[in-house]
Amino acid sequence: MSAVLCIDDEPAILRLLEIVLGRDGHSIIAAKDARSALAALDAQRIDAVVLDLGLPDRDGIELLAALRTRSPAPVIVLSARTDVSEKVAALDLGASDYVTKPFEGDELLARLRAALRSAGRATPSGESLTHGPLHMNLARHELKVGDRPVTLTPKEFAVLRQLITAGGRVLTHSAILEAVWGKAHRSDVEYLRVVIRALRLKVEENPASPSLIRNEPGIGYRLG
Structure with missing residues (x-):
């Protein structure tokens, strides 16, 4: 079972993520803002992050940069922002993927599975x-x-x-x-x-x- 930190200020989205991710055997740690997300990241093992960019206390792009300095866990951005420049900025900062809202549960699960696989797929061995x-x-x-x-x-x-x-x-x-x-x-x-x-x-x-x-x-x- 993977522990997924889900960061979104909408309770309905967090509940939906709990249902969708639970279907695939994941457990979720819910955070409604950047502050509680960073506290959760420091307190326990996190295998992956699902991140909304529209947070009440900090822009999600800024939080993404902070997450990348604290954890190697793959981050999937889940956002209503559809502008290509937003996607490029998130991916340049190290997001593993970018899914736009509204989203299909099966697609999100597939992208999460791919991100978790990819986190351990490139295997360096010396040279x-x-x-x-x-x-x-x-x-x-x-x-x-x-x-x-x-x-x-x-x-x-x-x-x-x-x-x-x-x-x-x-x-x-x-x-x-x-x-x-x-x-x-x-x-x-x-x-x-x-x-x-x-x-x-x-x-x-x-x-x-x-x-x-x-x-x-x-x-x-x-x-x-």
Whole structure:
């Protein structure tokens, strides 16, 4: 059973989350504001967080930044805010996913399960990273997909390394561009698209219908 900290100032939403998450065997710790959320985080083990951005005592984006400094638990933002810039800001700050209200219970559960899996999926081992069939040797700059060696350019290797390190968490375009190309290229999304296309041709079983490198339209990429 996973302990999920649910932060929302609407009692009806907290009750609904208790029902929906309980269906999947999770227990919830309810918090109606940022203050009680941080107190709960300090008092007990938390496996995941579901966070509303519209809180009475602190903006949810600010709270997200504070949560990321205190706990490695994946955070799913659950908010009525639909602006892409809000989603990008949350994901850049380390949110694992972003679900808009009103929400479907089954979708939220699926995204929560994926976030919990991803929290332990990218397994570093000294000089290597592994995610599903992807096995990356950092020191030797080598990649294998299953048992098949794959040759990557330096930029392809660097982008894939970012994605593997993030597990299944969404990385925004700007986050990947800054990490691989530098701050001056945070807006050069076409650079990234070219590399992603090349990576899919090399690592996907069916590049036209990718199952490993997933697109989050207008936001970024994640590993499946």
